[in-house]
Amino acid sequence: MTGLAVAAVVAGGLIAVGVIAARRPAPPPATGLAARLRRAAGRLLLLAVGAVLVARAGYLLATEHPDDPATYRHAWGGPHYSGFIIVHAGPGALALFLTGLALLRRLKGHRGTVGLQRG
Numbered sequence: 001m002t003g004l005a006v007a008a009v010v011a012g013g014l015i016a017v018g019v020i021a022a023r024r025p026a027p028p029p030a031t032g033l034a035a036r037l038r039r040a041a042g043r044l045l046l047l048a049v050g051a052v053l054v055a056r057a058g059y060l061l062a063t064e065h066p067d068d069p070a071t072y073r074h075a076w077g078g079p080h081y082s083g084f085i086i087v088h089a090g091p092g093a094l095a096l097f098l099t100g101l102a103l104l105r106r107l108k109g110h111r112g113t114v115g116l117q118r119g
Helices: 003-023 031-061 081-112
Strands: none
Touching: 003 081, 031 081
């Protein structure tokens, strides 16, 4: 397999995992302080990992030059620039997408609940 094909497979796998995770139903509300603290710690950990991935993607996009293949030829996703960017900046883009999806889902959950009775 060429580097571009590997990059496409990795990107497809990451997208599939993201879509499966986004479609998962919301967990039941926490009942105790320990459960809320665990959930908050998990969210903070995911937020930190996502921030690192987004920062790394931005750094790579700003510093790697598509005109100089010597900088990414032997890296994962190389020898093509598009494969290199998909492999190295793709997780950051996926983190941004999933964060936006989670925020949208959270905002939609709060939008129609005030003053409306469903049933």
